[in-house]
Amino acid sequence: MHTDVLIVGAGPTGLALGVDLARRGVDALVVEKAGELFPGSRGKGIQPRTMEVFDDLGVLDAIRAAGGGYPVGMVWQDGERVGEHQMFDPAEATEDSPYNEPWMVPQWRTQQILAARLAELGGEVAFERELTGLTQDDEGVTAHFADGADLRARYLVAADGGRSAVRRALGIGMAGETVDPQPMLVADIRLTGLDRDHWHVFPPRGESDGFLAICPLAGTEDFQVAAQFPEGTAVDVSPDGVRKVVAARSHLAPSDVTEVRWASDFRPRTALADRFRSGRVFLAGDAAHIHSPAGGQGLNTSVQDAYNLGWKLGAVLRDSAPVALLDTYEEERRPIAAEMLGLSTSVHRGETRRGDATRQLGLGYRDSSLTEETRTDPASVRAGDRAPDGTLDGVRLFDAFRGPHWTLMAVGTEAPEGPSSVRVVRGPVHPAYGSGLLLVRPDGYVGWAGETADGLPEYLARVGLASGARD
Incomplete structure (x- = not known):
């Protein structure tokens, strides 16, 4: 084979x-x-x-x-709700970042x-x-x-x-290193007695205990259980073991856990x-x-x-x-x-x-040998950066980028002739991209940018996109 x-x-x-x-x-x-x-x-x-x-x-x-989105955390103590907290710092979707919240x-x-x-x-x-x-x-x-x-x-x-x-x-x-010597249990369960609108958190009751968190899994009927144990504990991942830890650290009874669908243990490292x-x-x-x-x-x-x-x-x-x-x-x-x-x-x-x-929207490759920024006064988006969404002369950029191709953006300038496999989008000077030519890689990062096409053919050849290269 x-x-x-x-x-x-x-x-x-x-x-x-x-x-x-x-x-x-x-x-x-x-x-x-x-x-x-x-x-x-x-x-x-x-x-x-x-x-x-x-x-x-x-x-x-x-x-x-x-x-679905992540629920608000609900803190419990002695069977009573004692407070809420946001699991993530809130962020609004914007034109350049349309998916700005984590999805579960x-x-x-x-x-x-x-x-x-x-x-x-x-x-x-x-x-x-x-x-x-x-x-x-x-x-x-x-x-x-x-x-x-x-x-x-x-x-x-x-x-x-x-x-x-x-x-x-x-x-x-x-x-590497051990991040936390205290072992963890993680399990997928079904239960009764808790709402699905909150990520339920049960703080430790004493030094010999660890926290318990029960999170409704969006799009399913399941909850994910996460429980921390003192260092050296042999974690019981059997269905009975999962039921016992839920009952011991919350107001729920073992019978409230109606099904244990999967369970595992690990030590954060x-x-x-x-x-x-x-x-x-x-x-x-x-x-x-x-x-x-x-x-x-x-x-x-x-x-x-x-x-x-x-x-x-x-x-x-x-x-x-x-x-x-x-x-x-x-x-x-x-x-x-x-x-x-x-x-x-x-x-x-x-x-x-x-x-x-x-x-992870701010990650990029500015220091990569595959990155070339030749503009003397680049805008906020430079070669090596993630290419943000937006519109250019009425065209949504993520629509233009979508697919296994490269994309050449000509902003405030003319687009040169190039390989037919490279998609071209044109438009006026853009607030994020500035002006010039920007070549966006198939993985959505700007690989090359210049005020003119000088150096662009050599870069295209380097990545297998010389004129006549197959699509």
Whole structure:
């Protein structure tokens, strides 16, 4: 068997990458060790920047229909409601940031939506395919599976989680720290006795206790339980164990928990892989960085890894871009992952609120070798920045950007002739973009900007878009 890209792991990272490659016509296969998609709610928060990514990947409507906004927190004490608090700093949607609040969708539902989109595009997930090792050479990678079968790919992407078999096979180290020594229980349950309008918080009753939080999962009948335990506790994740902790820390009875649908335990920690690439193998998502769940950064950073890598693999495999383009994946994504690890740790420890930083709209690649800003007096949006939404001569920009193509913005100037595969939008000087020419990458960041077209042809050639390049 042979494929262009083998993606190991059918979590949000692997599925998002599979969708991005499928829409680019790249032959890719997603393999998953388990017999089904992950069944839990663990990564339930989708940040505004990831909503923009999902808009581009064609799943935003389904994501919005499947979830909802975050509820207000309700604090309980001795069976009484004692106060409310906002879980996130409020933010209004604006023309340049239409999805400015986090959206709650259980991880299992996000994965179902991405898997359905992958199937719609002709892709597939092969379940019960456990990778046991790999070898690589100058031409590709050979993956070895537990059933004795081998599969040959030109590139392999490890999206197989924090205990990544691919990362271990490559011998890539992962340095980190324990964010909190106190273990956590997380579970999906159904219950009676609590409203679905609030995120119910039960503070610790004593030093030997931990907090309990019960959050209604938007778009479902379920609640997510999160409970903290003293260091050294062996967490009981059985249905009876979940019922006992809910009853012990709230006014509810064990019988009020009518069903335990999924449960797991973990110890909040942070870790960053030493490298995100080894030859023809790339690490993405939790295989490359592990976050505390506080602040909802893990899934979002992971999906954006896939979004960064997808167009680059497509450019090399389909558009004859130089293979050196793939070097920019680690260059761009590892610093972002390190920054988000620090942020999620700070949120976990109560040092930073969930607000502008956690929305991820301000992340960018100004220092990337793939970024060229040649204007002498650029506006607020510069090369390397996220390209915000808005309108240009009546055209909504996100509509123009949507798809696997590059977009050339000509603002207050004429657009030069260029490859037919590059979409062109024209208009007057723009408050955010200023004037000049701005080339927007397929992942929604400005790659090149100039007052004139000087240097643009060379940049286009560098990313596989020289005149005559295939769409």
